[in-house]
Amino acid sequence: MTNQTTTHWRSLRELENDPDLVEIASREFKDIAPETLEGVDRRRFLQLLGASAALATASGCSWEEEQILSFSSRPEHFIPGATKSFATAMDLFGAAKGLRVTTFDGRPIKVEGNPLHPSSNGATDVHAQAAILEFYDPERSRQVLREGAPSSWDAFHEALSTDFDPGRGDEGAGIAVIARASGSPTEARLRAALLERFPRATWVVYEPAGDENHVRGNELAFGRSLRARYDFRRARRVLALDADFLRDHADCVRHSAELGEGRRPESGAMNRVYAVESRFTSVGATADHRLPLRSSDVPAFVELLEDRLLGERGLRLGAPQPGPHARSLAQNTTLADFVEAAAADLLEHRGESLIVVGKSQAPEVHARVARMLQALGCVDRTVSWLPVAETTHSDSRALRALCARAAAGDVETLLVLGGNPVYDAPADADVASALERAATTVHLGLTVDETARACQWHLPLAHFLESWSDATAFDGTYSVVQPTILPLHGGRNAAQVLAGLLGEEADALGLVRATFEQRFGAAQWNRALHDGLVADSAQKSVVPALRDEVEYRIEELSADTGLELDFYACPKLIDGRYANNGWLQELPDFTTKLTWDNALMVGPATAAELGVEHEEVVELTALGVTLELPVYVAPGQARGSVAVALGYGRTAAGVVGGSTTEAVTSVGVDVRQLRRTAGMWILRGARVRGTGRKYALATTSEHHMIDGAGMEAREARLDRLVPTATAAEFAEHPDFAQHVVHHPPLESLWKEVELPDGHRWGMSIDLSACDGCNACVIACQAENNIPVVGKEQVLKGREMHWIRMDLYYSGDPDAPEAVTQPVACQQCEHAPCEQVCPVAATVHTQEGLNDMVYNRCVGTRYCSNNCPFKVRRFNFFNNTAFLDEPQNELLQLAQNPEVTVRSRGVMEKCTFCVQRIQKTKIAAKNAQRPIEDGEIQSACQQACPPQAIVFGDLADPTSRVAQLHASPRSYALLGELNIRPRNQYLARVTNPNPALVATSVDHGHHSSH
């Protein structure tokens, strides 16, 4: 592999120089096989021509008559056709993300982050962005169901009045509730009221991707339930142990923002990230050093680290000797060097260092890390300990115990308040049988899912965009959940259902206000409603004492543990709750670029050992269960481990995610049968056997490649596409990015056009700060009405995303490095696309935008052919025709009315959110004032947690974007073509540890000159 250590590749197929791929890459549209064009004979062509002419004539000659429906009484301050935004919050894993929802004529159309909220600082993640589609999902349940037949809320409360009769003698011993983690103070208050009235009732919180190991680990260490809140602004050295804290964490948006701040070399003191992980995650891609290690070897790594940190050469606090397995691991010099370097670095930065452990690791590992954090002086500096509310603490063992009790007939009334445990509970918590045995079973949910089908009653849940509620941010900040519309389908939220069962008034606003006034008094309400939160209401952190008498024993692995299977929460679907969301299903995963499927992630070396290939269907056997699923040969997956995402294989998600009643095949494979409460994340002793059959996985890694010429050209060019330098190199040559490409003096092919004075819109994207969270991709999709095309079309390279996240790997395929680059239309001043359009459908504006005029476009696709960045997307079909079907009417409301909905045969691409530019321009000119810098934000910029994307006016030298363009790090993609993109990138700078760089292979970071 020596000659491969310097190559960069987007997929392993490319690394191997697969001749098929070279052939495909040389064609503009990989889906148009040459034979279909050559094969159309003249007769067929004339038939088609005749048919289209006939259709054109049939499609009418004049407008439809339109009606104007005026209000009988228009609400005060209501302006028809104008947008308004409201502060609200979204509760995920019991932690609120503060949002601002844009409404148009009284319906929500776009979600943004709330700049005042500590969890978001104005940014969002993919799930908040996709909430709009979830809200308008036509398959949301629309009524109360009893045994599948329509019923009513009144009938429900009538039927359950005996179950919840305050006079019942057994103190509610037969009542049990399975709830999702919730940070709603109102829900907590009503839960307390319920448990007070029925003291023997059971309340179980279950999150399939919860952080219970973390909380239990801290219980071991401190004797109380605590959760860590990390402060990445203060952390200059971060060690992530199997922890994807940038995606798989309730506070991920804030993490991303804070970590990104310290990734910029201009920040003065760049942070340094070490990642030890089995699966290649976004943390691994961001890290300066990544060590692929099986998840089950991480405890041994922790032992070695603890020995080094706390032992004789460290803080001399005395640490238990590493076990035999750890000692044998330490024989590996790469690992030993990594431990040594990381430990020395952490020690050197005492109080500014941070160790984060992932949820997959056993509580004992979390406890040991808590002890190390204490010793490193991190407490209340880089980590603070926050008490855990009971309603947010997921407990899978309690769920298993409840199911066992129910199976024995001890549970009469079983309420599932949100969540879908029939689908997502571990296999040894048999919720389905429990629901069968209980006399009365109730499910509250957004859709009629697997659990709803197993319950007698199904209640439609009110979405957070349509219901009053409250929530608590990860740091405890009280947040108001404000509806933007009345419930579409008469749904109610969990608090309302509980209030109803307690015989209280089930008015959502009244319940929330009662909770609020108890805590803050009525006077603050309007302020809280406006801001979306109560300022300074965060929880006080505690400084707990370690229980030093406890020895946190780490399980000793035997030498032969077999193949390790890791489960992970899908960064898109999480635990399957977003399985019916087309935006998320079609979103290319950050590291694998996989859409519309989950697969068994196998590292290249492991795949060779197992004798399986990419896209081969394999039999995965463990715990006596055999599943068939396709293999994805994933660079960077630790040797000896394989991984699979949760959240797929839904049978009652809907027409997008799979439904047995609609005869829609499930997307992906459900691996729940392999999960046990004892091994929620790691399963050892799995066996994999190839079947020789192939299954096509829709990955986009080979789509829209900037280089059509394959590896060779890429090799020569990648350093130009994504120039990278270390912090040391940057200090010496801050303008390294300018000197990567050597070209003769640039001369224009065209007559230079003098643009008039005025705005010159431009963008800057910081590749040091971007961690590939994909929020921009979904934000763009929501803002610009970008259609979903489905797996078949993605396989043909026809996905429509206007912004794509390119990922380039380099180095050893089993331990690669990666660099990501978001690419949208670069808005070239000398745009090659404009030169070739025969109908002037893509033209330049005076402000430097490259306009796309849909009505003029006749679909020659010459522009896309001539685009060096491959950012243009063609509508091969009428991807929005389904909106006209009566059952999908609701989805029409999800479209942004400020942007044209495109039809078939039309090219489209990023417009720099021209609708937002125009809106602000008009408002500013109406008021006769200049546009302030930062007043116009593109959708991608607004969503971006680390603020890697900056949009603005280059004509104003004081604007942020102009200053960033002037930065020595700034470079234009393919600048040697002299097409003058208005978007420029800030070159990536990493901060590797000199001690490790010397010993590791040369990663091919070019020398500056």
Added chain:
Amino acid sequence: MQRFHFPRWTNALVRGLPVVAFLSAVYLVGLLAFGASPETLAVGYAPRQPIPFSHKLHAGELAIDCRYCHTTVEEAAHAAVPPAATCMNCHTRIKPQSPLLRPLREAVAKDEPIRWTRVHDLADYVYFDHSAHVTRGVSCVSCHGRVDQMEVVEQVEPLSMGWCLECHRDPAPNVRPVDKVFDLAWEPQGDARELGRRLMEERGIAPSTDCSTCHR
């Protein structure tokens, strides 16, 4: 190989060719004439409305300001049609029993909308903004005509893209002092173009003809 010959009867068709050519010419000319006719462009379109509201009476004789009803015209894209409640400000006392106003009273009583027929209907891919025009000094009259003299509102301008561009390229004749925008009878003293040019300079009016100005 035997050569292909057209059958003899096809000769009869050749004689018909001049007729075909003539008809084609007529068709083409007719098509162009029809396509460009004011009727096709909906000039003169004056649909019947559920209530025979007279702009001539209200805006003309009674001289009610346009903005009394179309309140949002200066701040939003839409010059919103007034809610029924606005009408009832007067019509609770003036002609409260008029049979012509029954739809209005019903709308208020039932809290239901009145279904007006849209007269000035732009294509859905056009993003026109009223506020951007009236705050620059483009009067209502430039696009809607003398509504204050219309018993029934009708479209007087083609509202086609070419017509929009005429003004965007040369706005001077249509720019007037902002305080005269809603004065439909206002006539400039002297040369309208000269005045417009001066106002444009003063207020920095430079309309764009870029596609994305109106199409997004």
